[in-house]
Amino acid sequence: MNIVVCVKQVPAKDAPLAIPEGAAWIRETDIGFELNEPDGYALEEALRLKEKHGGEVVAVSMGPERSKQAIKEALAKGAERGVHISDDKFYELDPLGSARCLAAAIKREKFDLVLTGLQSDDHGFGQTGVLLAELLGLPHATIIMQIDAADGRLKLKRELEAGWFQWVELPLPAVLSIQSGINKPRYATLKGIMAAKKKEIATLTRAELGVTVSPTQRIERIYVPKKTKKTEILTGTAKEAAAKLVEKLKHEARVL
Amino acid sequence: MKILVVTEQRDGQWNRASFETLTAAQQAARATGASITAVVAGKSVGSLAKELAAYKVAEVLAIEHDLLEKYTPDGYTLALKQVITEARPDFIFFPHTYQVRDFAPKLAASLGRGMIADCVGLRYENGHLVFVRQMFQGKTAADVIFQGDAPWFASFQAGAFRGDQAETGGSAAPRNVNVDLKPEQIRTKPLELFREAKQAVDLTQAPIIVAIGRGIKEPTNIPLAEKLAQTIGGEIAASRPICDEGWLPMERQIGSSGQTVAPKLYLAIGISGAIQHVVGMKGSRTIVAINKDANAPIFEVADYGIVGDLFEIVPALTEELAKSK
Numbered sequence: 341m342n343i344v345v346c347v348k349q350v351p352a353k354d355a356p357l358a359i360p361e362g363a364a365w366i367r368e369t370d371i372g373f374e375l376n377e378p379d380g381y382a383l384e385e386a387l388r389l390k391e392k393h394g395g396e397v398v399a400v401s402m403g404p405e406r407s408k409q410a411i412k413e414a415l416a417k418g419a420e421r422g423v424h425i426s427d428d429k430f431y432e433l434d435p436l437g438s439a440r441c442l443a444a445a446i447k448r449e450k451f452d453l454v455l456t457g458l459q460s461d462d463h464g465f466g467q468t469g470v471l472l473a474e475l476l477g478l479p480h481a482t483i484i485m486q487i488d489a490a491d492g493r494l495k496l497k498r499e500l501e502a503g504w505f506q507w508v509e510l511p512l513p514a515v516l517s518i519q520s521g522i523n524k525p526r527y528a529t530l531k532g533i534m535a536a537k538k539k540e541i542a543t544l545t546r547a548e549l550g551v552t553v554s555p556t557q558r559i560e561r562i563y564v565p566k567k568t569k570k571t572e573i574l575t576g577t578a579k580e581a582a583a584k585l586v587e588k589l590k591h592e593a594r595v596l
Numbered sequence: 597m598k599i600l601v602v603t604e605q606r607d608g609q610w611n612r613a614s615f616e617t618l619t620a621a622q623q624a625a626r627a628t629g630a631s632i633t634a635v636v637a638g639k640s641v642g643s644l645a646k647e648l649a650a651y652k653v654a655e656v657l658a659i660e661h662d663l664l665e666k667y668t669p670d671g672y673t674l675a676l677k678q679v680i681t682e683a684r685p686d687f688i689f690f691p692h693t694y695q696v697r698d699f700a701p702k703l704a705a706s707l708g709r710g711m712i713a714d715c716v717g718l719r720y721e722n723g724h725l726v727f728v729r730q731m732f733q734g735k736t737a738a739d740v741i742f743q744g745d746a747p748w749f750a751s752f753q754a755g756a757f758r759g760d761q762a763e764t765g766g767s768a769a770p771r772n773v774n775v776d777l778k779p780e781q782i783r784t785k786p787l788e789l790f791r792e793a794k795q796a797v798d799l800t801q802a803p804i805i806v807a808i809g810r811g812i813k814e815p816t817n818i819p820l821a822e823k824l825a826q827t828i829g830g831e832i833a834a835s836r837p838i839c840d841e842g843w844l845p846m847e848r849q850i851g852s853s854g855q856t857v858a859p860k861l862y863l864a865i866g867i868s869g870a871i872q873h874v875v876g877m878k879g880s881r882t883i884v885a886i887n888k889d890a891n892a893p894i895f896e897v898a899d900y901g902i903v904g905d906l907f908e909i910v911p912a913l914t915e916e917l918a919k920s921k
């Protein structure tokens with residue numbers, strides 16, 4: 341089974357988010373980046389399916405030069421090849437435009453299955469997998485917690501709200517958005533990291549892909565949301581704050 | 597201007613988020629002078645359509661088809677595409693449910709349009725609607741506007757608007773619309789719905805909950821929180837990543853895909869406050885947040901907060917509680 345897995349690089353979870361006045365994106369200097377966490381689960385699922393059914397895993401990432409690191413991580417864990425869609429005009433892209441670029445790159449591959457994470461930790465539109473399915477003309481399913489492949493079909497466990505699940509079946513080729521927690525992602529081994537250095541990362545530009553985009557939406561600005569609730573912050577040393585909290589819970593909130 | 601509100605039902609039961617979206621649409625309609633068309637789809641939805649007609653909307657459409665009895669992304673996309681092409685709305689609003697996230701972006705793309713997903717607010721400014729959504733898991737907000745031609749698609753986060761504030765007083769008679777669907781157009785086969793084996797703990801009955809998040813760092817640190825839970829007489833619970841890691845069983849997960857609880861006291865320790873967690877606990881009577889990041893979104897729902905290192909605060913709190921007994 342040949343699998344394309346989409347991996348996005350996002351600002352690290354604990355990165356301090358500095359927003360220049362009126363900007364639509366954070367200041368990138370001095371912050372770390374990492375593989376979008378949900379994509380780690382999608383990658384692991386791709387590797388397991390390959391190990392079980394044969395084939396190759398190709399990691400595709402779109403973003404500035406730095407996002408190649410997400411591909412390298414995938415290669416170190418066992419993906420065969422990488423495709424980097426390089427673009428320095430991301431601010432022109434919306435989810436549909438981004439998906440068009442990814443779809444154009446994926447179309448160049450011979451694949452049976454495309455996996456994405458469910459949602460990115462930065463923009464978090466949560467649409468890319470579903471859009472890829474439409475653009476590639478393939479069936480899809482999202483929020484996937486288990487994949488059983490047999491005879492050109494997939495049986496999938498979808499997560500629904502409030503602890504419910506559903507089994508669905510669909511034919512390959514298909515696109516799936518993977519939910520976090522579906523597996524335990526492996527760590528890259530030293531051997532894997534060394535081997536990755538010899539693996540190929542192809543680079544494609546938007547022009548090479550022949551994608552012209554006309555955005556359907558625009559982020560005007562981002563900002564720290566205004567607090568609407570008055571939280572009483574208890575200060576002092578750990579001991580002092582703890583003592584104040586116990587006092588409040590007993591005599592003010594009366595919940596103890 | 598016309599806003600189409602796509603509601604959601606399963607087996608004749610409403611997803612209540614539908615009415616929150618109706619409230620959002622009514623707010624947008626008041627600002628823009630738009631009219632609202634509400635739509636419900638399924639196998640037989642006549643009585644649901646009548647319920648919708650009691651709300652202040654200009655029109656109610658019922659889409660009935662055997663192939664819409666069970667949700668499939670193909671079925672819903674094809675049916676709604678036909679309705680949108682005929683009704684020609686400017687905006688299409690959805691509740692941001694798991695079902696909507698599964699098909700609405702596809703529906704929009706099938707018409708060459710985009711979707712602003714998971715909005716928490718909207719306002720009318722300089723002649724157009726501005727949609728507010730969260731980024732970075734709630735740590736920042738973003739103002740987003742549509743570009744290009746209508747129709748424009750948007751979905752609204754659970755809890756962002758109040759469903760009980762949807763205005764009633766409508767007089768539209770529901771109208772049935774026919775859609776053309778064939779079995780071979782539907783590529784996914786929906787099978788049974790199920791829940792995992794019966795839960796051993798019922799967190800919904802716990803008066804006090806001590807919930808831990810990724811701030812706990814290692815499973816070996818969990819006893820720290822368990823000791824606090826014991827001392828305060830509470831149950832231990834967690835955010836999703838803790839259960840994903842298998843550090844605590846999934847039945848102790850709080851949030852949109854786990855349990856919804858409303859204890860008298862909820863302590864959120866090392867939890868950032870992502871919306872999918874918050875929807876499961878924001879009904880708690882008193883909420884305490886312990887987090888080293890003063891800007892963590894959890895403080896938006898907390899009554900009391902301590903900003904600092906949980907590894908210092910939790911033991912201190914356990915000690916103070918033991919002393920005060």
Ligand SMILES: Cc1cc2nc3c(=O)[nH]c(=O)nc-3n(C[C@H](O)[C@H](O)[C@H](O)COP(=O)(O)OP(=O)(O)OC[C@H]3O[C@@H](n4cnc5c(N)ncnc54)[C@H](O)[C@@H]3O)c2cc1C
Nearest residue numbers: 346347402430434438456457459460463464465466467468
């Ligand atoms: C520096 C920078 C600035 C940007 N500025 C803007 C902006 O101002 N406005 C705007 O609308 N968009 C902007 N974008 C693009 C924005 O990130 C896209 O909208 C994005 O690709 C689509 O969605 P998402 O991040 O919400 O992903 P989701 O749809 O939430 O992601 C779901 C899954 O899709 C896959 N995926 C998503 N994006 C990529 C990717 N780039 N490469 C590989 N896989 C991916 C991953 O598997 C991910 O888990 C910017 C991107 C970058 C890198």
Ligand SMILES: Cc1cc2nc3c(=O)[nH]c(=O)nc-3n(C[C@H](O)[C@H](O)[C@H](O)COP(=O)(O)OP(=O)(O)OC[C@H]3O[C@@H](n4cnc5c(N)ncnc54)[C@H](O)[C@@H]3O)c2cc1C
Nearest residue numbers: 809810811835836851852853854866867868872873888906
């Ligand atoms: C469809 C879908 C469904 C989901 N369902 C759920 C669900 O049901 N339940 C759920 O919880 N999540 C759910 N999620 C995931 C959710 O979006 C968040 O990713 C998750 O809630 C984050 O968990 P967290 O707060 O523990 O981790 P993080 O967001 O990583 O937060 C960790 C926090 O710990 C703090 N911290 C770190 N170290 C310390 C320290 N030493 N002292 C004090 N504080 C510290 C940090 O400041 C940070 O705020 C879902 C996501 C999706 C897309």
